Amino acid sequence: MRIHSVRVLSVAVVTGLLVGGGVAVAQAPTTAKPAPAKPAPAPTAKPAPAATTKPVANLAQVMRGILFPNSNILFDVQSNDPENFGKKEAGGGASSTFSGIYTGWQVVENAALALDEAATLITIPGRMCMNGRPVPAQRADWTKFAADLRTAARAMYKAAQAKNKELASDTTNDIAGACENCHTVYREPNPRCVVP
Ligand code: HEC
Numbered sequence: 033m034r035i036h037s038v039r040v041l042s043v044a045v046v047t048g049l050l051v052g053g054g055v056a057v058a059q060a061p062t063t064a065k066p067a068p069a070k071p072a073p074a075p076t077a078k079p080a081p082a083a084t085t086k087p088v089a090n091l092a093q094v095m096r097g098i099l100f101p102n103s104n105i106l107f108d109v110q111s112n113d114p115e116n117f118g119k120k121e122a123g124g125g126a127s128s129t130f131s132g133i134y135t136g137w138q139v140v141e142n143a144a145l146a147l148d149e150a151a152t153l154i155t156i157p158g159r160m161c162m163n164g165r166p167v168p169a170q171r172a173d174w175t176k177f178a179a180d181l182r183t184a185a186r187a188m189y190k191a192a193q194a195k196n197k198e199l200a201s202d203t204t205n206d207i208a209g210a211c212e213n214c215h216t217v218y219r220e221p222n223p224r225c226v227v228p
Contacts, residue, residue: 090160091154105117106200114139118131119136140188141192144189145189181214185207188203
């Protein structure tokens, strides 16, 4: 009996979410009142996760929004001291973006992690290139180029954790190489994103 009443409640909540807007929100508290005696079991909240995996940006937008800014923060390691990143002394490069919020080697860590995650983002099926062609994400060479970026990003993260300036600076070459190797095959030819 109790289980049944819990189910009715969760259906009401889910419907409220789907309908959205002010009306559903206003109704929620009255529907929810009988609940406190027996909290709903967690597995009933099924519908949410499915919607999150579909890509929204085209590949060029992912490059501009994530790979470009974060790799430039890392490249700054070559000419500025990461200890000063995010501080006034940083020298005005990409690493001084959002000065004073995250500082020092953590800026390098964050950018390395962003590139590590980006390596996964560029292999999600269903993303398009700017010219409307699908990202060739199923191709073995594409997967390898993305994996090389991930490996370089991970090495960069470790160097940042160790606060090893020389290693971090060297590793920026691996990052740049990982970008370049894929660009030679898929970005530079016109049209882009064509299987060679
Ligand atoms: C696995 C392949 C691959 C890797 C790795 C890669 N790129 Fe790209 N990149 C592309 C392709 C393909 C395009 C063309 C995208 C399009 O036209 O939609 C592109 C385009 C770009 C652009 C131009 C976007 C525009 O305005 O047209 C920039 C900037 C860029 N990449 C930066 C980077 C950086 C920085 C890295 C490394 C940190 C990197 N990319 C790694 C494949 C890759």
